[in-house]
Amino acid sequence: MACGRGGKLARAVLTVLLVGGLIFLVACFKGGPIPTGAPVSITLIPNTTDVTPGQSVTVTADVYDQTGQGATWTISPLNFGTFSKESTMSVTYTPPNSFATTETVTITATSIADPTVTSSVQITATPLSVSFSPPSAQTLNQGEGQTCPSQPLILSSCLLIQAAVNGDNTSKGVRWTLSPSSGAGSLSSIQPLSVIYVAPLIVSAPTTVTVTATSVASPIALQSLNITVLPSGGGLNVAMVNVDGGPVPGQVYANAAFTSLTICKPGSTTACQNISGILVDTGSYGLRILQSGIPQLKLTQLLDANGNILENCDSFPDGSFLWGPVALADIYIAGEFASSAPVQVVNDSVNEVVPDGCANGGNNLNTSQLLGANGILGIGPEPNDCTVGGVNYCDGSSQTVPPNVYYACPSVGCKSSDSPVIVPAIRQVANPVFLLNQDSNGVILRFPQVSESEVSLQGTMVFGIGTETGSTFYAENGLGNATVFTLDASDHFTTVFNGQSLTGSSFDSGSDGLFFPDELPTCAQHTEFYCPASVTELSATIEGTSQERVLVDFSVANADDLLSSFPNDAVFPALAGPQGNFGSCKDGNASCVFDWGLPFFYGRSVYTAIDTQTVTGAPRPPWWAY
Secondary structure, three states, X not given: OOOOOOOOOOHHHHHHHHHHHHHHHHHHOOOOOOOOOOOOEEEEEEOOOEEOOOOOEEEEEEEEOOOOOOEEEEEEOOOOOEEEOOOOOEEEEEOOOOOOOOEEEEEEEEEOOOOOOEEEEEEEEOOOEEEEEOOOOEEEEOOOOOOOOOOOOOOOOEEEEEEEEEOOOOOOOEEEEEEOOOOOOEEEEEEOOEEEEEOOOOOOOOEEEEEEEEEOOOOOOEEEEEEEEEOOOOOOOEEEEEEOOOOOOOOOOOOOOEEEEEEEOOOOOOOEEEEEEEEEEOOOEEEEEEXXXXXXXXXXXXXXXXXXXXXXXXXXXXXXXXEEEEEEEEEEEOOEEEEEEEEEEEOOOOOOOOOHHHHOOOOEOOOHHHHOOOEEEEEOXXXXXXXXXXXXXXXXXXXXOOOOOEEEEOOOOOOOOOOOOOOOHHHOOEOHHHHEOOOOOEEEEEOOOOOOOEOOEEEEEEEOOOOOOOOOOOOOOOOOOOOEEEOXXXXXXXXXXXXXXXEXXXXXXXXXOEEEOOXXXXXXXXXXXXXXXXXXXXXXXXXXXXXXXXXXXEEEOOHHHHHHHOOOOOEOOOOEEEOOOOOOOOOOOOOOXXXXXXXXXXXXXXXXXXXXXXOOOOOOOOEEEO
């Protein structure tokens, strides 16, 4: 029947026809525009919003349009994954089988009846990742005379390595490789998720090998573990320390000792990042990491009761500083573990306002180029960065006005006029050694003897003092016949040099030279160092508060001549510079300093014992010894 006026109608049946006509007119709209008051809408229902390589997600469209035409599908970014089982009501999305970085994928449904109506859902595609246990670099003794606990028939030193492929739904595991492939030990008991590394029987020098696990399901997902085999002195409580110029390409950091470690979000074994180029510093306290050094790891910041961010300021004697929030992290180094340790994460923003009490006109060393490192591992003789001589100056127990160390700032940032705040000790940036699950009473830095400038130098950092005597798989860390230098209320000892009593003395591996007041000429080019006409032989006496006394001989060379070898050399045993004014310390005062920097550590084992801890058979810490 056509939709028209129709013929003449009798008045008697007009009402009936009008009713019928209404029904007829509605029928005539079928296939035409949708009546006013019935807008098109789309609701998307994904069965998940997170996928890994090869894992699919189905998105269903609940389309209201009365015509039942459904929707079409698009994806952004283009070509990142594929659609399958596509219909007007649903689609299945599958990401690529292999990709390196996390990608946010937007899937959009567009109404066929009304193309102006769309609805989108975001899917997070996360790449596979491989994690290790142990997660951080390890050291072992050479295998001669030792037996693997997991393989009693193998006469060698060995390490069980376990892997996990996070997000792998295929359970295919990993492929194991060892580099170098010869002369560096071997892999045995190879399984999809575990392997045993067997050290060489004999090595003539520290030998570093790399064990790599590569995901079978996604070969671009891999992880590597460095293992250093030592002729002697290796063990699960030992980390390698390298004086090698630092982590910044083209930039040499002289006389600086670097190590590597792994940090994770508390409680996680997958949200982790390995970090190298960490400066080892016995003159400070706490782990400080540049955020730029952990770009894929966002640690949870500590907040005060009002929701303000707890910010930390670490100031250096030259006026420079590090600024950034306090966050919690699990720290893995060698075979040691510190759980939920408060660390400083240094912001790299150039526009951030730093309170005047922290900045004080100095430079913010918030990039690796400025700091010369990716972070600092402060392992001095106190448990946190606001304690001196056993007194905590930031928790309100000793003074009501705290020093310029901690600030509480809203999420929009601090103001230059903000004042420091009181913070409980448990929330202060902590010395990680103090929080280790074992060997937490101190640390030993050991370096071989150096007589002249060298390209690089390897040393070790041994955790614990007197805690592993007689252990088979941990390095022996007894005090032996080292001399202990007890400290005063400022954590200093005295150095008697050239008629001066330098009462503010310390062993400071974070300093690149020996710094003291003297009449030696300073350099024309490197004015922060001494430049005698020829190598000068000097001596000083180190004295502890309990009358311990040792004479130390040292040399000072012309720093302009030494540093002319940049960028080839990074090790300078005779580098020294001025500290304070000569002649002003005849009677001794707190400002009189002999800073025994890293050159002092060459050829010695230097012990740092942490306050409130106990070292069997030794004076109560804090103290240094060598």
